[in-house]
Amino acid sequence: EARARVVAARALVDKRAIEDEPHYGINTGFGTLAEVRIGKGDLEQLQRNLILSHAAGVGSPLPLPEARALMLLRCNVLAKGYSGIRPETLELVIEMLNRDCIPVVPERGSVGASGDLAPLAHLALVVIGEGEAFLRGERMPGAKALQALGLKPVVLQAKEGLALVNGTQAMVAVGALALLRAEALADIADVAGAMTLEGLLGSHHPFIAPIHEVRGQSGQITCAAHLRALLADSPLNASHQGPDCTKVQDPYSLRCMPQVHGAARDGLAFIRDVLTREANAATDNPLVFADTGEIVSGGNFHGQPVVMVLDLLAIAIAQLGAISERRVEQLVNPMLSGLPPFLAKNHGLNSGFMIAQVTSAALVSENKVLAHPCCVDSIPSSAGREDHVSMGMAAALKAR
Numbered sequence: 001e002a003r004a005r006v007v008a009a010r011a012l013v014d015k016r017a018i019e020d021e022p023h024y025g026i027n028t029g030f031g032t033l034a035e036v037r038i039g040k041g042d043l044e045q046l047q048r049n050l051i052l053s054h055a056a057g058v059g060s061p062l063p064l065p066e067a068r069a070l071m072l073l074r075c076n077v078l079a080k081g082y083s084g085i086r087p088e089t090l091e092l093v094i095e096m097l098n099r100d101c102i103p104v105v106p107e108r109g110s111v112g113a114s115g116d117l118a119p120l121a122h123l124a125l126v127v128i129g130e131g132e133a134f135l136r137g138e139r140m141p142g143a144k145a146l147q148a149l150g151l152k153p154v155v156l157q158a159k160e161g162l163a164l165v166n167g168t169q170a171m172v173a174v175g176a177l178a179l180l181r182a183e184a185l186a187d188i189a190d191v192a193g194a195m196t197l198e199g200l201l202g203s204h205h206p207f208i209a210p211i212h213e214v215r216g217q218s219g220q221i222t223c224a225a226h227l228r229a230l231l232a233d234s235p236l237n238a239s240h241q242g243p244d245c246t247k248v249q250d251p252y253s254l255r256c257m258p259q260v261h262g263a264a265r266d267g268l269a270f271i272r273d274v275l276t277r278e279a280n281a282a283t284d285n286p287l288v289f290a291d292t293g294e295i296v297s298g299g300n301f302h303g304q305p306v307v308m309v310l311d312l313l314a315i316a317i318a319q320l321g322a323i324s325e326r327r328v329e330q331l332v333n334p335m336l337s338g339l340p341p342f343l344a345k346n347h348g349l350n351s352g353f354m355i356a357q358v359t360s361a362a363l364v365s366e367n368k369v370l371a372h373p374c375c376v377d378s379i380p381s382s383a384g385r386e387d388h389v390s391m392g393m394a395a396a397l398k399a400r
Contacts, residue, residue: 009085048128051165077282082282114166116303162284212258219263220263261320306390
């Protein structure tokens with residue numbers, strides 16, 4: 001089904017490419033140069049030049065899992081049949097992915113509109129036999145990697161270069177893998193919090209279901225249920241309920257775990273929803289509608305929906321870290337815990353976990369800086385044609 005869609009869209013591009021009427025990115029320049037007509041004899045060179053000029057990223061390469069995710073997501077977009085790429089070009093990218101030939105993609109250089117141009121251009125370099133690739137983990141020239149696999153680079157035809165570089169797949173690749181780690185951290189935060197509660201002989205009562213049901217926040221309800229399951233049948237809690245217990249209320253970092261952890265869980269659920277839609281979205285420009293015969297310029301490459309949730313991802317995780325550090329303080333501070341200072345035997349001779357709390361504080365403070373949103377920023381590019389950009393890749397790297 002995907003192949004049929006791709007073939008139909010390509011047929012429309014081939015038809016438009018030989019017409020005298022200008023069609024953006026097919027027989028014109030790009031961005032501010034969209035008004036420049038390109039002769040029919042130069043259409044192949046136009047697409048090649050686009051890739052070579054846009055592969056201007058800097059910094060460390062994306063880690064291989066993120067680069068693989070970038071390739072997979074881009075293939076998914078191209079397979080929808082709205083990009084106008086040839087099947088053989090798409091098949092080469094899929095074959096590279098399947099055979100562990102992963103382009104070297106620098107992390108930085110994207111402002112998130114017209115999508116992740118620089119990262120995607122570095123992906124496309126290997127497709128045309130340029131750039132560098134990791135072949136089974138070994139870095140080498142892209143042409144050498146293809147040759148080692150018996151694969152041939154493609155000569156890009158009309159619109160194919162543009163089809164390879166327009167879209168939000170770099171920010172989604174980095175952001176989606178960060179989200180998966182964050183979802184694991186949300187569970188780990190509950191486990192760490194439950195263990196701290198036990199060590200401090202905290203009360204389980206703040207986690208009973210009716211408290212959370214009357215507020216109705218789903219993440220809070222989920223977290224409270226998780227804490228109840230973790231703390232069920234606790235002998236430590238039974239000892240806390242005796243007549244000698246003088247505690248009336250625990251500090252917020254213990255008592256309010258469902259409220260704080262739950263808010264993070266709600267954020268992660270929203271982020272998952274947005275990123276799932278984006279991973280399956282057509283983000284090309286122009287879009288090719290084979291069923292109506294239209295090729296239409298739009299702005300689906302703009303990363304604003306993604307950047308906002310990736311900023312939220314950083315904020316949610318920063319809060320999990322902040323409340324966790326406060327629980328570390330509750331454990332190591334003898335004025336708060338009633339336990340030996342810094343949980344050390346022979347304190348004074350031994351410092352115990354004194355600097356574990358300092359390290360936690362350092363990380364929490366750094367997270368506060370990283371939680372500053374990227375989505376409120378913009379900087380014009382392409383001589384003002386791209387006058388509002390998303391900074392989506394910056395948000396993804398920051399969230400990571």
